[in-house]
Amino acid sequence: MASKLLPLVIKNMFRSKTRLVATTGCCLISALIVCFLLTAQNSLARVMDSAGDNQNLVMMQKDRY
Numbered sequence: 001m002a003s004k005l006l007p008l009v010i011k012n013m014f015r016s017k018t019r020l021v022a023t024t025g026c027c028l029i030s031a032l033i034v035c036f037l038l039t040a041q042n043s044l045a046r047v048m049d050s051a052g053d054n055q056n057l058v059m060m061q062k063d064r065y
Contacts, residue, residue, distance in 0.1 A: 013020055
């Protein structure tokens, strides 16, 4: 059944190029946002995990704060 509808779907997709570009762009942007948020979450989790280690070194410049 899908093989019968595939040519019709492809033909209909390219009927409106503006809609195709907008849909593709929105999907790409949403995927990038999800990847960014997951990366940020994992990075913050690693920072929080390393905050409990005893090997942290904090350096401050004199008269800076």
